[in-house]
Amino acid sequence: MPIRFIAVLLTLVSAAAAAADPLVVYSGRSESLIGPAIERFEKESGVEVKVRYGGTAELAALLLEEGSRTPADVFIAQDAGALGALAAESRLRTLPSELTTRVDASFRSPEGLWVGVTGRARTIVYNTDALTEADIPVSVFELTKPEWKGRVAWAPANGSFQSFVTAMRVTHGDKLTREWLEGMIANGAQDYPKNSAIVRAVGAGEIDLGLVNHYYLLRFLAEDEGFPAANAYTDAGDPGALVNIAGAGVLRSARRDAETLENAHALIASLLSDGTQADFAARTFEYPLVDGVEPSAGLRPLDEIEAPAIDLSDLADLRGTLDLLRETGALP
Amino acid sequence: MTQLSLPARVARTAPRPWALGLCAAAAAALVLLPVVYIIVRAVGGGERTVAALTRASTWTLAVRSVGLALSVATASLALAGALVWVTGARDLRFRRVWTVLAVAPLAAPCYLGASAYLAGLSPRGPIGSAWSALGLGKPPSPSGFWAAAFILTIFIYPYVYLPLRAACARADRGPYEAARTLGRSPLRAFFTGVAPQLAPAAVGGWLFVGLYTLSEFGAVSLLRVDTFTRAIYVSYTSSLDRSSAAALSLVLVVIAGAFLLLSDRFGGRGRADRRTGEHSVPLAWSLGGWRWIGLALAGAAAVLTTGFVGVVAAHWAASMDISARTLGSAGSTALLSAAAGTATIVAAWPIAHLVVRRRSGFSVVVERVSHLGFALPGVVAALGLAFFALRTPFYQTWVVLLLAYLAMFLAHAVTPLRSALGRVSPRTEEAARTLGRSRVSVFCSVTLPQAAPGVVAAWLLVLITTARELPATLLLAPTGVRTLATELWGAMTEAEYSQAAAPAVGLLLVSCVAVLLVLRREGIA
Numbered sequence: 001m002p003i004r005f006i007a008v009l010l011t012l013v014s015a016a017a018a019a020a021d022p023l024v025v026y027s028g029r030s031e032s033l034i035g036p037a038i039e040r041f042e043k044e045s046g047v048e049v050k051v052r053y054g055g056t057a058e059l060a061a062l063l064l065e066e067g068s069r070t071p072a073d074v075f076i077a078q079d080a081g082a083l084g085a086l087a088a089e090s091r092l093r094t095l096p097s098e099l100t101t102r103v104d105a106s107f108r109s110p111e112g113l114w115v116g117v118t119g120r121a122r123t124i125v126y127n128t129d130a131l132t133e134a135d136i137p138v139s140v141f142e143l144t145k146p147e148w149k150g151r152v153a154w155a156p157a158n159g160s161f162q163s164f165v166t167a168m169r170v171t172h173g174d175k176l177t178r179e180w181l182e183g184m185i186a187n188g189a190q191d192y193p194k195n196s197a198i199v200r201a202v203g204a205g206e207i208d209l210g211l212v213n214h215y216y217l218l219r220f221l222a223e224d225e226g227f228p229a230a231n232a233y234t235d236a237g238d239p240g241a242l243v244n245i246a247g248a249g250v251l252r253s254a255r256r257d258a259e260t261l262e263n264a265h266a267l268i269a270s271l272l273s274d275g276t277q278a279d280f281a282a283r284t285f286e287y288p289l290v291d292g293v294e295p296s297a298g299l300r301p302l303d304e305i306e307a308p309a310i311d312l313s314d315l316a317d318l319r320g321t322l323d324l325l326r327e328t329g330a331l332p
Numbered sequence: 333m334t335q336l337s338l339p340a341r342v343a344r345t346a347p348r349p350w351a352l353g354l355c356a357a358a359a360a361a362l363v364l365l366p367v368v369y370i371i372v373r374a375v376g377g378g379e380r381t382v383a384a385l386t387r388a389s390t391w392t393l394a395v396r397s398v399g400l401a402l403s404v405a406t407a408s409l410a411l412a413g414a415l416v417w418v419t420g421a422r423d424l425r426f427r428r429v430w431t432v433l434a435v436a437p438l439a440a441p442c443y444l445g446a447s448a449y450l451a452g453l454s455p456r457g458p459i460g461s462a463w464s465a466l467g468l469g470k471p472p473s474p475s476g477f478w479a480a481a482f483i484l485t486i487f488i489y490p491y492v493y494l495p496l497r498a499a500c501a502r503a504d505r506g507p508y509e510a511a512r513t514l515g516r517s518p519l520r521a522f523f524t525g526v527a528p529q530l531a532p533a534a535v536g537g538w539l540f541v542g543l544y545t546l547s548e549f550g551a552v553s554l555l556r557v558d559t560f561t562r563a564i565y566v567s568y569t570s571s572l573d574r575s576s577a578a579a580l581s582l583v584l585v586v587i588a589g590a591f592l593l594l595s596d597r598f599g600g601r602g603r604a605d606r607r608t609g610e611h612s613v614p615l616a617w618s619l620g621g622w623r624w625i626g627l628a629l630a631g632a633a634a635v636l637t638t639g640f641v642g643v644v645a646a647h648w649a650a651s652m653d654i655s656a657r658t659l660g661s662a663g664s665t666a667l668l669s670a671a672a673g674t675a676t677i678v679a680a681w682p683i684a685h686l687v688v689r690r691r692s693g694f695s696v697v698v699e700r701v702s703h704l705g706f707a708l709p710g711v712v713a714a715l716g717l718a719f720f721a722l723r724t725p726f727y728q729t730w731v732v733l734l735l736a737y738l739a740m741f742l743a744h745a746v747t748p749l750r751s752a753l754g755r756v757s758p759r760t761e762e763a764a765r766t767l768g769r770s771r772v773s774v775f776c777s778v779t780l781p782q783a784a785p786g787v788v789a790a791w792l793l794v795l796i797t798t799a800r801e802l803p804a805t806l807l808l809a810p811t812g813v814r815t816l817a818t819e820l821w822g823a824m825t826e827a828e829y830s831q832a833a834a835p836a837v838g839l840l841l842v843s844c845v846a847v848l849l850v851l852r853r854e855g856i857a
Contacts (some may be wrong), residue, residue, distance in 0.1 A: 024811075030826075043737060051812070052728075052812070054569070055570055057569070057570045061573070065574070066723065069722075069723075071727075122626045156570075157566055161571070162570075190556075191556055192556075193553075193825045194825055195824055196826045196827060196828075197827035201476040205453045205455065205470060206455075206473050322570065326389075326567075326576065327387075329389050329569070331566060331570060332389065332393065332556050332563030332580075
């Protein structure tokens with residue numbers, strides 16, 4: 001039967017391809033942001049890397065469902081919450097200490113299960129034609145007021161936003177977070193699929209404010225200096241100023257062999273190397289986490305951002321946040 | 333008269349029935365496979381599934397999805413009816429041009445139409461910049477329920493227009509004349525004499541558009557309307573627990589199934605109660621004093637669809653850069669669609685053969701089951717097969733995606749294959765067998781050539797439908813594989829309108845071929 005023949009042929013082909021053993025990476029970061037760093041690793045090491053791009057929570061869910069059958073070797077997440085969620089389910093393998101000690105203790109898992117690669121600060125991006133910095137509220141909790149009705153954009157399906165909500169739950173408790181979410185929805189918060197779409201909309205004048213990560217705006221400004229938008233930071237300790245990390249971990253998998261494990265560690269080492277960190281700083285405008293590499297000029301230094309005092313591993317309760325988002329209607 | 337006795341070898345003219353029946357049953361079972369797995373997953377979710385089903389937001393979703401489906405269906409029926417009236421009038425000049433324009437929106441799948449509107453009206457797009465230049469202020473940004481209803485209507489209405497137009501061509505003037513001689517007013521005569529003849533096509537089209545809108549994913553997601561399809565996709569991709577997605581999929585399949593059943597019961601090609609042997613006169617009408625209103629309506633529809641998309645497409649074509657990535661997507665699209673077309677024809681053939689040549693209770697059941705594929709939205713098919721494939725070696729390979737296409741499009745292939753096979757006379761085949769040809773040889777030299785036009789049409793239909801497919805491909809494509817549709821989707825969700833240009837133009841070119849085929853089949857071009 002032709003279909004069966006094709007199926008068998010395809011399985012054989014895919015099995016043969018697996019025998020050549022490329023490194024399989026699941027990346028919650030989009031291709032435009034992490035692709036060049038991975039290509040750089042491929043060129044330097046000669047190891048072939050196959051990347052599956054998707055949403056961070058989607059890939060985390062996929063990894064949890066696949067369990068030890070997962071074909072993935074490395075997971076690159078957009079936020080600490082997803083990495084923490086996987087660590088809590090024992091899906092991550094301990095990393096060698098020479099990798100984890102490259103970054104500060106607050107940017108890695110206490111058990112050494114994942115390590116931060118770059119830092120990102122939550123900001124409020126606003127349209128400079130319509131507003132000035134003085135107009136922007138100093139706390140995200142003020143965005144539920146009537147004057148901001150229909151003027152705020154958010155992306156509830158995005159991993160960084162979900163981490164921000166988890167941070168709010170840690171600092172202010174579930175009850176206040178629920179009230180804030182319901183207040184925002186009642187106040188007409190506009191739902192966008194991605195952060196980049198929000199920043200583009202703000203610049204185009206489609207919407208006045210957006211809750212995003214700091215670096216998207218800088219990339220737009222690099223292409224077009226006159227882009228009419230700017231970042232504003234909220235006040236001390238407000239969850240709106242959360243400093244999160246994008247990080248990586250190696251997965252526990254039944255099909256692991258020593259060579260693949262070595263390649264996986266080499267990939268993470270490459271992401272933490274001075275050259276790639278400097279590239280992140282200069283090209284994607286994120287905060288490098290390795291000592292000795294400076295962030296891009298024009299960025300507010302990391303220690304000047306008054307982030308809420310939470311341990312990044314506290315953001316592991318992604319499941320609870322997703323339930324809350326669904327119950328309040330922010331996510332369907 | 334003595335009967336010629338056939339050689340014993342030829343007496344067994346039909347292939348062993350159980351082999352064919354098994355193939356047909358397997359193909360039909362494939363349609364049910366995703367639904368079975370969704371049920372398994374939902375039941376496995378236990379109380380989380382119950383919570384998902386009883387949540388208030390699920391009911392809001394149901395109301396919104398069905399509301400959108402009914403609004404779009406009704407608006408499409410109204411628009412299609414008006415356009416049939418305009419383009420069928422005997423005093424319309426350039427009738428062929430107007431008819432082609434009325435059918436043209438088929439060239440843009442709904443998500444492409446929505447992308448054209450979003451990109452076109454954005455401040456840097458061709459229409460948006462003209463809007464601001466004319467001093468009209470900020471161009472409107474299409475989003476929300478009514479924007480979605482509008483855009484869906486103007487791109488879906490041809491699915492009502494074509495059957496309604498065909499029904500008008502077949503209808504008989506007789507009852508109308510009879511009612512008029514009895515003293516009824518023209519309007520009343522129309523409702524009692526003509527409308528019943530058009531009703532099955534109108535109702536069938538109305539239900540079909542409703543079903544199509546329920547399954548629609550791309551356009552509603554881009555326009556940010558929360559319907560079931562969007563909710564299922566977001567739920568599957570953004571949450572750690574998939575029972576919610578499974579629960580929502582179940583509700584959607586039930587609603588879609590209801591639409592399909594109603595469509596089968598009340599829709600149709602036309603009532604066969606016209607008495608045979610009577611002289612029947614085709615309908616004919618003039619626009620008369622309503623001429624300018626009719627032309628304005630047809631003109632407005634053409635401008636909003638062909639005109640708008642044409643302008644945006646020209647802008648895209650001028651500004652696009654065909655990167656290696658787009659060429660890769662085009663290649664993958666071609667390969668996948670061709671594979672899907674071939675696999676679907678091969679899978680549907682046993683069913684068509686059973687229905688045409690060996691009609692029985694079993695063949696009816698098999699055909700009805702495969703017909704259920706019309707009620708299987710892409711998102712649901714992908715979800716079910718993803719749950720199924722996880723524990724098989726086919727996980728994340730082309731095979732699962734192909735199975736999803738088979739499940740969704742088998743129903744599309746069975747009907748044209750049936751007509752193709754129906755036109756092949758069994759007598760010719762038997763004659764070839766008596767001349768000593770083997771079964772395989774008879775199939776290749778007699779059956780296939782005669783059925784070829786229908787087979788090719790079915791293959792092309794599945795190929796084009798697969799090329800335009802979005803949600804299943806998004807969810808099931810192997811790592812790193814992209815089609816034109818998913819590349820367009822990726823660009824649109826990042827609001828990178830310039831990167832959407834190349835895949836959009838590629839998709840339009842493919843769809844234009846589809847429109848040409850439809851026009852030729854309907855005898856318009």
